[in-house]
Amino acid sequence: MVLMKMKFPFEKRMKLAQGLWLLSWIATLAGAFTFTLGCFLKTELRRRAEVMDNTEIHAVPNTLMIVGLASLGINYFAGRMCQDALDAGRFPRWKTFLQPYWGVSLLFTLLMLTTVIMSYAMKGNLEWSLKIGLKNGIRFYKDTDTPGRCFQKQTIDRLQMEFQCCGNTDFKDWFEVQWISNRYLDFSSKEVKDRVKSNVDGRYLFDGVPFSCCNPSSPRPCIQDRLTNNSAHYNYEHQTEELNIYIRGCREALVNYYMGLMNTIGAAVLSIFLVQSSVLVSLRYLQTAMEAVAGQENTEIETEGYLLEKGVKETIMEYVTPVLVFLQLNQVGSEDAEAGETPAK
Amino acid sequence: MALMKVKFDLKKRVKLAQFVWLMYWFSVMAGVLVFSMGLFFKIELRKRSEMMDNNESHFVPNLLIGVGLLACGINAMGGKICYDSLDPSKFSRWKPMLKPFLVSCVAFNCLLVLTALLCFLMRIPLQFTLAEGLKNALKFYKDTDTPGRCYMKRTLDQMQMEFRCCGNNNFRDWFEIQWVSNRYLDFSAKEVKDRIGSNVDGKYLMDAVPFSCCNPGSPRPCIQYQVTNNTAHYSYDHHTEDLNIWKRGCRDALISYYGGMMNSIGALVLLVTILEVIVMIGLQYVNTSLSNLANPEDPECESEGWILEKTVKETFTDIMDKMKAMSKGNAVDEAGVDGVATGS
Numbered sequence: 267m268v269l270m271k272m273k274f275p276f277e278k279r280m281k282l283a284q285g286l287w288l289l290s291w292i293a294t295l296a297g298a299f300t301f302t303l304g305c306f307l308k309t310e311l312r313r314r315a316e317v318m319d320n321t322e323i324h325a326v327p328n329t330l331m332i333v334g335l336a337s338l339g340i341n342y343f344a345g346r347m348c349q350d351a352l353d354a355g356r357f358p359r360w361k362t363f364l365q366p367y368w369g370v371s372l373l374f375t376l377l378m379l380t381t382v383i384m385s386y387a388m389k390g391n392l393e394w395s396l397k398i399g400l401k402n403g404i405r406f407y408k409d410t411d412t413p414g415r416c417f418q419k420q421t422i423d424r425l426q427m428e429f430q431c432c433g434n435t436d437f438k439d440w441f442e443v444q445w446i447s448n449r450y451l452d453f454s455s456k457e458v459k460d461r462v463k464s465n466v467d468g469r470y471l472f473d474g475v476p477f478s479c480c481n482p483s484s485p486r487p488c489i490q491d492r493l494t495n496n497s498a499h500y501n502y503e504h505q506t507e508e509l510n511i512y513i514r515g516c517r518e519a520l521v522n523y524y525m526g527l528m529n530t531i532g533a534a535v536l537s538i539f540l541v542q543s544s545v546l547v548s549l550r551y552l553q554t555a556m557e558a559v560a561g562q563e564n565t566e567i568e569t570e571g572y573l574l575e576k577g578v579k580e581t582i583m584e585y586v587t588p589v590l591v592f593l594q595l596n597q598v599g600s601e602d603a604e605a606g607e608t609p610a611k
Numbered sequence: 612m613a614l615m616k617v618k619f620d621l622k623k624r625v626k627l628a629q630f631v632w633l634m635y636w637f638s639v640m641a642g643v644l645v646f647s648m649g650l651f652f653k654i655e656l657r658k659r660s661e662m663m664d665n666n667e668s669h670f671v672p673n674l675l676i677g678v679g680l681l682a683c684g685i686n687a688m689g690g691k692i693c694y695d696s697l698d699p700s701k702f703s704r705w706k707p708m709l710k711p712f713l714v715s716c717v718a719f720n721c722l723l724v725l726t727a728l729l730c731f732l733m734r735i736p737l738q739f740t741l742a743e744g745l746k747n748a749l750k751f752y753k754d755t756d757t758p759g760r761c762y763m764k765r766t767l768d769q770m771q772m773e774f775r776c777c778g779n780n781n782f783r784d785w786f787e788i789q790w791v792s793n794r795y796l797d798f799s800a801k802e803v804k805d806r807i808g809s810n811v812d813g814k815y816l817m818d819a820v821p822f823s824c825c826n827p828g829s830p831r832p833c834i835q836y837q838v839t840n841n842t843a844h845y846s847y848d849h850h851t852e853d854l855n856i857w858k859r860g861c862r863d864a865l866i867s868y869y870g871g872m873m874n875s876i877g878a879l880v881l882l883v884t885i886l887e888v889i890v891m892i893g894l895q896y897v898n899t900s901l902s903n904l905a906n907p908e909d910p911e912c913e914s915e916g917w918i919l920e921k922t923v924k925e926t927f928t929d930i931m932d933k934m935k936a937m938s939k940g941n942a943v944d945e946a947g948v949d950g951v952a953t954g955s
Contacts, residue, residue: 423827
């Protein structure tokens with residue numbers, strides 16, 4: 267039983283070939299666009315690579331780039347094939363090419379869909395990577411004299427100013443870390459000695475945040491130190507004060523930014539997926555309609571086009587059976603070998 | 612003796628017309644580019660108009676926008692003329708208009724040169740506007756509760772962070788004004804009373820700068836308060852410390868930003884002028900070569916084209932004579948009218 271049979275008179279075949287040719291060019295442009303989107307996303311991820319612990323999230327833009335390039339090739343050949351479809355004599359030479367072509371194009375079209383799913387599924391991965399990366403960034407903020415870490419301070423400061431955030435989860439992360447280097451602490455003063463003694467690790471901890479946490483929209487000049495001490499500042503209550511420093515944590519800010527980016531890209535890739543699928547469906551109809559014409563004297567007869575010659579189940583069985591036979595042969599072969607060995611002993 | 616005479620046969624005429632038509636299309640795109648540059652410049656000026664007291668002159672960007680639109684119009688018309696020149700019947704329609712059109716092209720090119728010159732010169736008035744505007748902006752930094760000025764703090768903070776600058780001329784401008792609002796000063800504290808008592812106007816002045824002056828590239832956490840007091844901070848010498856806060860003043864920063872923009876736009880307008888002059892010369896050749904067909908009935912005969920019919924000197928004296936004749940004609944008419952009036 268054939269899947270989705272359609273009748274194709276000569277004019278309809280011609281129209282299908284012409285429409286498909288135009289569609290394949292649009293799909294080629296869409297493929298190039300997908301590649302650009304992948305490049306853009308990769309660049310954005312690389313810009314903040316210093317606050318990310320691992321690069322697993324880069325799988326999304328990498329796949330997008332591969333899919334974009336592949337769809338350029340797929341749609342180029344689709345265009346060539348439907349150009350030849352207008353001439354019944356030239357179409358049969360594509361016959362041997364079509365089997366691997368369908369395999370490759372179905373694979374990459376499904377990969378396009380998987381990319382969109384991946385971009386949503388890897389949110390947790392991204393968040394985890396940012397959590398560790400930001401924790402290290404805040405820890406190494408003071409190490410401006412250590413090679414390899416001397417730009418952490420500048421990176422974190424610029425990040426906090428640009429994304430309007432403070433700390434990892436929130437601003438209190440700065441209270442748990444010594445973010446002033448020992449080079450700038452006067453160890454002979456009482457205050458420093460008290461603070462250093464007050465915790466096990468001997469760190470200089472205090473309830474202050476760097477200047478990059480300051481919110482320019484605040485009506486009053488920024489209060490950076492003694493944040494939790496209401497009496498240290500005139501007319502100040504830290505429980506109700508919202509505009510003084512950024513309350514949001516940088517992890518949340520960055521995750522929102524990247525998820526927003528990936529949502530937009532995902533929507534674009536979904537529409538490109540629809541275009542690509544319609545190209546493949548039309549090409550399949552054109553192929554089956556033209557195959558019926560091959561060998562006939564009158565090339566202008568009406569033919570039938572279909573998606574699958576047999577039903578879905580039967581087609582799957584058709585492809586899976588050789589694989590099963592191959593596996594069974596292996597099994598039978600190994601049994602024989604064992605049976606052959608044991609009598610020999 | 613004509614200026615730069617060239618012989619043209621039919622093929623050469625056709626090639627010339629096609630080439631000039633193509634160049635006119637490039638000129639239309641160049642006109643669009645000038646228009647968009649003018650628009651971009653206008654938007655950039657408006658973005659920072661608070662720093663200029665809302666007093667800045669928009670003459671140059673408006674002129675750029677007008678010139679861009681005019682260039683599009685003139686070049687489109689020139690392109691149409693060139694396109695029609697390949698067909699003798701259509702060209703004869705345009706013939707009477709061509710001389711005034713070319714004269715207006717000359718005037719337009721002079722306008723373009725003037726625009727480019729103004730772009731380069733606009734730096735000077737901008738400097739004065741910015742000096743005045745920034746001084747007031749710093750004064751109104753603390754007025755976050757006054758309607759009309761409540762966003763000055765945010766604008767100034769964001770500008771200092773973006774342009775990496777501090778204060779008007781330099782960071783010391785912040786020492787001379789009160790940038791902390793009275794709402795956040797405890798007037799019962801001794802320190803506040805001392806500071807207010809220490810100057811004539813009763814302003815709370817201190818040697819401190821806002822957080823937006825801080826340089827993220829500094830290896831140590833930002834020192835904003837007691838900037839000139841070496842003993843207040845461990846291992847700190849404000850004379851040698853240059854990474855702590857931005858040293859540059861915002862006026863310099865904004866001038867170099869806008870100056871760079873205006874220089875590029877001026878250079879672009881000069882390039883567009885050169886392109887316009889080339890197409891104008893091309894159109895003149897098309898015009899003269901088609902007007903001077905030896906045999907008007909035969910389109911395939913040879914003809915000559917030139918830029919000016921006589922030499923530059925002779926053309927100039929001709930124009931002067933014509934203008935004198937016109938003004939004399941006016942004078943004779945007036946004398947005649949007067950004579951008639953007095954006579955009667």
